[in-house]
Amino acid sequence: MAKADVRELGSLRTKLFYGFGSVAYGVKDQGFTTLLMLFYNQVIGLPAQWVGSAILIALVFDAFADPVVGQISDNLRSRWGRRHPFMYAAAIPVAISYWVLWNPPHWGNEALFAYLIVMAIVVRTFITFYEIPSSALAAELTTDYDQRTSFMAYRYFFGWQGGLGMTILGFAVFFKPDATHSVGQLNPAGYSAYAFWAAVVMVAAILISAWGTHKFIPYFSVPPKRRMSIGAMAREVFETWSHWSFAALTASTLFSFVATGVLFALNIYFSTYFWHLGAGQIAAINLVLVIAPFLALAVATPLSRRFDKKRATIALFVGCLVLYCAPLVLGVIGLLPREASITVIAVLMGFALVTTTLGIACGIMGASMMTDVVEDSQIRTGRRSEGVFFAAISLVQKAVSGLGAFIAGLLLALVHFPQKASPETLDPAIPRELALVYLPTVIVLFTLSILCLLFYRIRREDHDANVMKLAGELAQSRMAEISADDTTTHTSKAALPAEAGE
Numbered sequence: 001m002a003k004a005d006v007r008e009l010g011s012l013r014t015k016l017f018y019g020f021g022s023v024a025y026g027v028k029d030q031g032f033t034t035l036l037m038l039f040y041n042q043v044i045g046l047p048a049q050w051v052g053s054a055i056l057i058a059l060v061f062d063a064f065a066d067p068v069v070g071q072i073s074d075n076l077r078s079r080w081g082r083r084h085p086f087m088y089a090a091a092i093p094v095a096i097s098y099w100v101l102w103n104p105p106h107w108g109n110e111a112l113f114a115y116l117i118v119m120a121i122v123v124r125t126f127i128t129f130y131e132i133p134s135s136a137l138a139a140e141l142t143t144d145y146d147q148r149t150s151f152m153a154y155r156y157f158f159g160w161q162g163g164l165g166m167t168i169l170g171f172a173v174f175f176k177p178d179a180t181h182s183v184g185q186l187n188p189a190g191y192s193a194y195a196f197w198a199a200v201v202m203v204a205a206i207l208i209s210a211w212g213t214h215k216f217i218p219y220f221s222v223p224p225k226r227r228m229s230i231g232a233m234a235r236e237v238f239e240t241w242s243h244w245s246f247a248a249l250t251a252s253t254l255f256s257f258v259a260t261g262v263l264f265a266l267n268i269y270f271s272t273y274f275w276h277l278g279a280g281q282i283a284a285i286n287l288v289l290v291i292a293p294f295l296a297l298a299v300a301t302p303l304s305r306r307f308d309k310k311r312a313t314i315a316l317f318v319g320c321l322v323l324y325c326a327p328l329v330l331g332v333i334g335l336l337p338r339e340a341s342i343t344v345i346a347v348l349m350g351f352a353l354v355t356t357t358l359g360i361a362c363g364i365m366g367a368s369m370m371t372d373v374v375e376d377s378q379i380r381t382g383r384r385s386e387g388v389f390f391a392a393i394s395l396v397q398k399a400v401s402g403l404g405a406f407i408a409g410l411l412l413a414l415v416h417f418p419q420k421a422s423p424e425t426l427d428p429a430i431p432r433e434l435a436l437v438y439l440p441t442v443i444v445l446f447t448l449s450i451l452c453l454l455f456y457r458i459r460r461e462d463h464d465a466n467v468m469k470l471a472g473e474l475a476q477s478r479m480a481e482i483s484a485d486d487t488t489t490h491t492s493k494a495a496l497p498a499e500a501g502e
Contacts, residue, residue: 008216009141009142009216009219010141010142010144010147013212014141014212014213014216015150015151015154016154016212017208017209017211017212017213018134018137018138018141018151018154018155018209018212018213019151019153019154019155019156019157019158019159019209020158020205020208020209020212021087021130021134021155021158021205021206021208021209021210022131022134022155022156022158022159022162022205022209023158023159023161023162023201023202023205024094024127024130024131024162024201024202024203024205024206025127025130025131025159025162026158026159026160026161026162026163026164026166027098027162027163027165027166027198027201027202027205028094028098028123028127028202029159029163030162030163030164030166030167031098031101031102031166031198032055032120032405033260033261033264033265033404033405034163034167034264034265034267034268035170035185035191035268036051036055036265036405037051037052037265037266037268037405037408037409038185038186038268038269038272039102039191040054040104040112040116041409041412041419042186042419042420042421043186043187043188043191043420044104044112044188045109045419045420046109046112046113046116046419047109047409047413047419048408048409048412048413048417048419049409049410049412049413050109050113050409051116051405051409052265052405052406052407052408052409052410053113053406053409054113054116054117054120055116055120055405055406056403056405056406057117057120058117058120058121058124059403061121061124061125062121062124062125062128065124065125065128066128066132066391067391069086069128069129069132069133069391070132070136070389070391071391073086073132073133073136074136074383080214080217081217081220082133082220082221083133083134083136083137083220084133084210084213084214084217086129086130086132086133087129087130087133087134087206087209087210088207088210089129090126090127090129090130090206091130091202091203091206091207091210092203093126093129094123094126094127094130094199094202094203094206095199095200095202095203096199097119097122097123097126098123098195098198098199098202099195099196099198099199100119100122101116101119101120101123101195102191102192102194102195103191103192103195104116104119128391130206132391134209134210135155135367136389137213137220138151138152138155138367138371139371139374140219140220140221141213141216143375143467145304145372145460145463145464146301146304146305148368148371148372149300149301149304149309149364149365149368150300150301151368151371152300152364152367152368152371153296153297153300153301153364154297155367156293156296156297156300156360156363156364156367157293157294157296157297157360158205158293160292160293160296160356160360161290161293162201162205164286164289164290164293165201165290166194166197166198166201167283167286168283168286168287168290169194169197170185170190170194170283171184171185171279171280171282171283171286172279172280172283172287174190174191174193174194174197175187175190175191175194175279176189176190176279177278177279182422182424183272183278183279183422183423184278184279184280185268185272185279185282186272186420243373243376243377243380244455244457245369245373245376245455245456245457245458246370246373246377246389247455248452248453248454248455248456248457249366249369249370249373249452249453249456251449251452252366252449252450252452252453252456253366253449254449255445255446255448255449255452256317256445256446256449257404258403258404258407258445259404259441259442259445259446259449260404261403261404261405261407261408262404262405262407262408262411262438262441262442262445263324263404263442264404265404265405265408265409266408266411266412266434266438268282269412269417269431269434270328270431270434270435271285272423273421273423273426273430273431274328274331274338274431274432274434274435275331275338275339275340275344275348276338276339276340276423277340277345278340281340281345284345284349285345285348285349285352288349288352288353289352289353289356291353291357292353292356292357292360293360295357296357296358296360296361296364299357299361300361300364300365300368303316303361303365304365304368308459308460309365309368309369309372309460310369310453310456310459312365313362313365313366313369313453314450314453314454316358316359316361316362316365317358317362317446317449317450317453318450319358320355320358320359320362321443321446321447321450323351323354323355323358324351324355324359324442325439325442325443326351327347327348327351328435328438328439329439331435332432332435332436332439338428369456369458370389372458372463373389373458374389375463375466375467375470376458376462376463376466377389378466378470379466379469379470407441411434411437411438411441412434414437415430415433415434415437416430417430417434
């Protein structure tokens, strides 16, 4: 592959290739957060708390895998750089394991519980091998404060489009009602086809993104040669994670993603049992949401230029929380009918479009803030640790489908939500009770996330100063290397006559 021009690093083409890879994570995330609880609980028949517990157990394994992958990728020296060997290697295993997850054997509940644990661990481990190194590329592709927001905007754009695209295909094409299943999303027949095409999309997205960014490998940082024990590796990880702004941002992300996990796991329950929506109507709402990533992509970078990232993120967060809760509150108090009428669907579409746009823009800002932590930490530790930082973000993102799904399972058990329930015969008081315990849960979690953001300290001027200082240190280091090379050359030349005389 021909060497790239350094000017291409910030080009639209580069942003498209970089962002496109997140389609794979978006598809995986959509499946875990939107469909996995419903599939194993209402379609397969496992108790909700069992499903939530299985996903939470898998999260414990991620707590070990994510930082290890991040640390290794930060220090890997190879012909293909630090990140790309992981990205290429993950593609096929991610696709195969994701398909197997959605095609469980016909076993008893205890065996299926173990099967779900194992497959959730396998899928999430393989996606870790791709997502962490791929995410970490953003901090190397650009050091510009606003360009980083732009790179992350494209990453979130494709991630959301990947997830929404598979959601729409699922509800519009694969999940069809039949003689024994009047609600399409409760029909087990469609999930195998969904899993196959999801796997195809994931492997294609990973390989295309890795290939499209491959030529920039010569411009990326090369770690120094060193031998590291497991103990030293662990110490470096904890030292890196002790950064104050990183800790504040990670805590904020943890609370918000756990809340989002509860939200996504139960949204499909509210759509099916509270609003009585069919698969086609859910597909129509998700089709409208395809506009949201475009809107978020358009507003994220201008907001980054106009306002400080922290203030913009908090404002987006508050607006998203208030507007998200509004339709469900109106439904609980009786101001919005709990029926699949055109008016209700239009209201749900409008609120969903606005809140999704605000949520994506908020996520873009948060990810861009994380890239700015890289240089701030490098000044303090002397190391570039993009992989370790994004390992933490990957871990808390998986809490969306881990701890969030676990809490969702507890809430379902709390209101005694039955397995394999029919929307036509289910007592309407049960989904209403679910809403009454669900709303306070997500409000508290999102509020804690907003409060954590107040402790983030890196402003635009701080980032610019960090970049200038590191550039100066790099220039001095190169001058010292040139001077040392010149000294060695002159010494060697001076020694030649004496050597000849001998």
